[in-house]
Amino acid sequence: MENAFQEAVFWALAAVTVGGALLVVTQRDMLRAALALIVSFLGAAGLYAQMNAAFVAVAQVLIYGGAVSVLVIFAVMMTRDVPAANRGAPVQPAALAAAALLFAGLAWAIAQAEWTLLPDALPGPLEAVFVDSASTLGTLLLTDYVLAFEAVGVLLLAAVIGALALVRER
Amino acid sequence: MSDLLTDNVIFRNVYAFVVSGLGAEWAWLAWLTAGFVLVMLVVNAVMALATGYTWAERRLLGRLTNRLGPNRAGPSGTLQPLADAIKLLTKEDIVPAAGDRLIFNVAPVLMLASVLLAAAVIPFGAGAFVTDLNVGILYLAAVSSLASIAVLMAGFSSANKFSTFGSMRAVAVLVSYEIPLVMALLGITVLAGTMSLVGVVEGQHAPYLLVAPLGAFVFVTAISAELNRTPFDVTEGESEIVAGYLTEYSGMKFGVFYLAEFAALVVAGGVFAALFLQGWRWDVLPSYLWFIIKVGGFAIAATWIRATLPRLRPDQILAFAWKFLFPVSMVNVAALSVQRLWLGGADGALTSSDLWLMAAINWPLALVAVAVMGRIARVRERPVRIAAAGAR
Secondary structure, eight states, rough: OHHHHHHHHHHHHHHHHHOOOOOOOOSHHHHHHHHHHHHHHHHHHHHHTTTOOOHHHHHHIIIIIIIIIHHHHHHTTSSSGGGGOOOTTHHHHHHHHHHHHHHHHHHHHHHSSSOOOOOSSOOOOHHHHHHHHHHHHHHHTTTTTTTHHHHHHHHHHHHHHHHHHHHHHO | TTTTHOOOOOOHHHHHHHHHHHHHGGHHOOOOOOOOHEEEEEEHHHHHHHHHHHHHHHHHHHHHHHHHSOOOOSSSGHHHHHHHHHHHHSSSSOTTTOOOOOHHHHHHHHHHHHHHGGGGGEEETTTTSOOOOTTTTHHHHHHHHHHHHHHHHHHTTTTTTTHHHHHHHHHHHHHHHHHHHHHHHHHHHHHHHHHHHHHHTTSSSOOHHHOOHHHHHHHHHHHHHHHOOOGGGGGGGGHHHTTTTTTTTTTHHHHHHHHHHHHHHHHHHHHHHHHHHHOOSSSSOOHHHHHHHHHHHEEEEHHHHHHHHOOOOOOOOOOIIIIIIIHHHHHHHHHHHHHHHHHHHOOOOOOOHHHHHHHHHHHHHHHHHHHHHHHHHHHOOOOOOOOHHOOO
């Protein structure tokens, strides 16, 4: 019962994610394509939530659903002829081939990987990861991965300063 | 999932009621019923409060501006929301011919959904909440950021310059004020040591409004900007851009946007009550009632602010967010972090006396920070071309 329900939710979310992604490339209307991209992002967030990764799911909605998509829509605004701008371009066959290659590579990797199922009763530290993923991630970021964390901070600071330098009125 | 049956009082009781009536083999039905009842309860409570607030705000605004406000439908005009609904439902439903019909129709739904989703993590009584996410505060920021998508959808699909201008202004304000808002929420996370709203209320031995006055100030200011309340309501500035992104909306679609705006204020009041006013904690009144009183107090204060302050220019609003509110919210987070490291015990927990000591430190700090940053921001402000500021 529980499993059937979980599977139904998974397939629904997967359909939303993949369907949204397909709409992005098939819609002629740029605005609709951008909005389909958001649907796909939200579907992916749902998949993360189903995997008990609440923090990643919420971060996906916050960053991709709320911020990146606003940037995308603003970029769409700058496009000429929004209702039909999303049509074929000369690079399309090459892009299709690259996408197919990437898909094949990923599918092969997923099929080859040895998936281990976790036991129902997890040892304490591992259980804590699933119960409270946010604080586990935070602790890891400030202990084991503190160098990467600081490097990302410097990178973001540089990006902010760069953005300010670019838009500054002289 | 298991906390639904232990911590969540409403869910537990409905579940037990159905199971005792039908037997244990109907547990799945009990599960569905309990979830449905809980969600219906919260959604309808938010909607009912929002509907009531549309009347209360107009009466109160009338009073504050020396008018009567709606007083014809029913006793003291209390049936005015009903009259409004009937009027909106019977109006002609117009979709702009050049617009995108699908996006135009979905936008109000998404707007209302982003508000109602936020209500899911608010604890409105002892053991009463829809869900206790351990990333609740971040969840609030995430779902409320979906509102900017709805605004952009409404603005662009209307195929109207005023709508587009309005939505661009709205998104500029939403994106800018999200940063101080999240910083204010971060201060609460530092204080409480958890992002779960249930946990924040339970760990709140003294109202965080007193402990972190700067955070409360930044939160209220940023939330009124996000909700397009009056000092910041340039997105619907009637004298400049008709009604902003709502220009082309009529009938019930406009009604849904309008209701979403008031529901957002009710939800914001619930978040403020939970984060800064100890939520439902008080022994004298039933916790639900006490919570609703706090939300009502927030709503009345919001109406008062709306009636008092004049509208600002778009460039002033954005400058205020970046040059004043953001640095002030940084001061708040820095001060709270240092105090927590200094006062927190071995497990980092703060006792009631720690919190009162922090309040004594933070009030002077807040006044100094506001005075100093206000002075700096004022000196640095140069006149900006309105067109350039609005276009961002």
